[in-house]
Amino acid sequence: QKEVEQNSGPLSVPEGAIASLNCTYSDRGSQSFFWYRQYSGKSPELIMSIYSNGDKEDGRFTAQLNKASQYVSLLIRDSQPSDSATYLCAPRDYGQNFVFGPGTRLSVLP
Amino acid sequence: EPEVTQTPSHQVTQMGQEVILRCVPISNHLYFYWYRQILGQKVEFLVSFYNNEISEKSEIFDDQFSVERPDGSNFTLKIRSTKLEDSAMYFCASSEDVYEQYFGPGTRLTVT
Numbered sequence: 001q002k003e004v005e006q007n008s009g010p011l012s013v014p015e016g017a018i019a020s021l022n023c024t025y026s027d028r029g030s031q032s033f034f035w036y037r038q039y040s041g042k043s044p045e046l047i048m049s050i051y052s053n054g055d056k057e058d059g060r061f062t063a064q065l066n067k068a069s070q071y072v073s074l075l076i077r078d079s080q081p082s083d084s085a086t087y088l089c090a091p092r093d094y095g096q097n098f099v100f101g102p103g104t105r106l107s108v109l110p
Numbered sequence: 111e112p113e114v115t116q117t118p119s120h121q122v123t124q125m126g127q128e129v130i131l132r133c134v135p136i137s138n139h140l141y142f143y144w145y146r147q148i149l150g151q152k153v154e155f156l157v158s159f160y161n162n163e164i165s166e167k168s169e170i171f172d173d174q175f176s177v178e179r180p181d182g183s184n185f186t187l188k189i190r191s192t193k194l195e196d197s198a199m200y201f202c203a204s205s206e207d208v209y210e211q212y213f214g215p216g217t218r219l220t221v222t
Contacts, residue, residue, distance in 0.1 A: 032209060043201050043213040044153060088153065097143065097166050098211065100153040 002027040004101035006089055012107045019076040021104050023089030026070065030091035033065055033072045034098065038086045044100075047087070048074065079108045112136045114214035116202050122220045123192055131187045131217045133202030142185045143203040143211060144177065146170070153201070159185065192221045 003026040013019045021035075032051045036044035050056045050063040050072065062075040072091070076083055086105045090098035115134045123129050135142050144156040157167040159177055176188045185204075189196055197220050203211040 034210065036213075038153075043199075043216045046210055046212060049210055092209075095158075095166050097155040097158050097168070098153075099155070100145075102152045 002091075002093075002099045004089055004091060004099050006087075006101040006104045008102060009086075009105035010107045011104055012109060013079050015079060015081060015108055015110050017079050017108075019079045019083065019106055019108070021074040021076070021087050021089075021106065023072045023074075023091075023101055024070055025072070025089075025091045025099075025101075027091065027093055027099070028067075028070065029093040030067075030070075031094060032092045033063070034090040034092065035061075035063060035072075035074045036088040036090060036100075037083075038088055038103065040086075044088055076106075079106075081108050081110050084108045114202055114204055114212055116200075116214040116217050118217060119215065120218045120220070122222065125194060125221055126191050129189050129192055129219065131189075131200050131202075131219070133185045133187075133204075133214055134183050135185055135202065135204030136206075136212060137183070139204035139206050139212075141165075141205045141208060141211075142177075142179070143205075144187045145201045145203065145213075146198040147201065147216075148198045156187070189219075192219075194221050197221045 035047045048063040056063045060077045064073045086103040088103045089101040142159040199216045202214040205211045
């Protein structure tokens with residue numbers, strides 16, 4: 001059984017701060033990793049993908065991957081109230097389907 | 111920017127009835143997927159489809175479910191005899207390769 005764990009939150013941060021979202025996964029065969037943002041009542045929206053160990057930056061977002069520790073994280077710099085959403089971690093193995101984590105609810109306080 | 115579309119946005123049906131959920135993937139994408147999300151729960155994979163056949167399916171995707179690409183643009187999910195527990199948001203997704211998947215807005219299915 002492939003497990004993906006995330007803190008359910010809510011994670012509350014003040015506007016302008018750095019939000020740090022963490023994810024661990026059980027399947028060592030996972031090859032690629034995706035972060036999705038889901039607003040309440042809406043569909044998942046792709047934020048970042050990361051395939052190799054280390055950091056990957058895209059605007060205010062930085063994804064970090066450590067395959068040895070089976071750990072992936074997402075940092076959001078200069079958090080805005082519009083970033084308030086649930087963030088889903090989704091590792092993928094050699095197959096085509098994602099295993100979604102339960103998500104971390106982020107609340108950015110003005 | 112191209113996007114995945116789904117119809118209807120909300121479907122209400124009675125238990126035991128058949129429903130068909132429709133999706134139009136992004137035009138140059140080759141891989142298609144269905145996911146569901148029961149209210150308050152995580153997104154669950156149902157099935158992936160490539161080259162006109164199912165490539166993977168989950169335990170949820172039992173004999174009551176089927177998928178079809180009836181023409182060059184539509185991708186459908188059929189539930190033959192709906193149950194109360196089929197009530198959920200159903201998301202279609204597509205990808206150009208096996209990596210980044212893009213989701214449609216979803217169809218809310220309510221089984222009464």
